[in-house]
Amino acid sequence: MDALGSFTQAKPNAGHIMLGELSSMGILKALVTQNIDDLEHRAGVKEVIQLHGSVYKMRCSKCEEVQDLSEQTAAEVLEKLKKCETRKDLIELAHEYAHCPKCGAWSRPDIVLFGEEINKDDFYRAVELARASDVMLVLGTSGVVYPAALIPGYARKAGQPSSKSTPRTAKSARSATSRSALPAPRLCP
Numbered sequence: 001m002d003a004l005g006s007f008t009q010a011k012p013n014a015g016h017i018m019l020g021e022l023s024s025m026g027i028l029k030a031l032v033t034q035n036i037d038d039l040e041h042r043a044g045v046k047e048v049i050q051l052h053g054s055v056y057k058m059r060c061s062k063c064e065e066v067q068d069l070s071e072q073t074a075a076e077v078l079e080k081l082k083k084c085e086t087r088k089d090l091i092e093l094a095h096e097y098a099h100c101p102k103c104g105a106w107s108r109p110d111i112v113l114f115g116e117e118i119n120k121d122d123f124y125r126a127v128e129l130a131r132a133s134d135v136m137l138v139l140g141t142s143g144v145v146y147p148a149a150l151i152p153g154y155a156r157k158a159g160q161p162s163s164k165s166t167p168r169t170a171k172s173a174r175s176a177t178s179r180s181a182l183p184a185p186r187l188c189p
């Protein structure tokens with residue numbers, strides 16, 4: 001419950017806003033993220049590949065239909081969750097928000113939990129973009145969570161320069177053409 005509250009209260013930072021502006025200018029073609037908070041979308045980035053899904057989406061456990069959950073709906077669910085006192089209250093809340101509009105089966109948050117596989121189509125799309133990129137920026141990651149940590153390697157193999165803002169000791173920083181230890185928002189003008 002507290003986690004959902006932090007998602008609904010989070011706002012794009014200077015780093016997200018810079019990326020949104022680069023996207024609007026046509027310089028940033030796509031963004032690949034493991035974040036599930038949608039802040040890149042909210043900052044205006046046009047193409048976002050969310051390898052670990054989004055807390056603002058529900059996915060049907062039966063037919064795989066994906067349903068968008070607006071910020072307003074997420075806030076509503078949080079408020080109602082806070083008022084739930086019994087198991088019956090929780091079941092009623094689930095009936096209200098966790099049903100697939102297409103087939104009626106239970107829906108679940110469209111996020112990748114520990115031990116689950118990421119969406120293969122999303123991963124292959126990210127690899128394809130990395131191979132085709134002119135430059136790759138790798139921001140705000142220690143680069144130790146796989147398979148996402150493999151993606152900069154595809155750009156490097158394709159001969160593309162890459163710039164990373166990660167701790168210098170991070171494994172992913174070693175392969176960068178240029179690097180900075182500053183967090184992404186501090187790199188913004």
Ligand SMILES: [Zn+2]
Nearest residue numbers: 060063100103
């Ligand atoms: Zn369904």
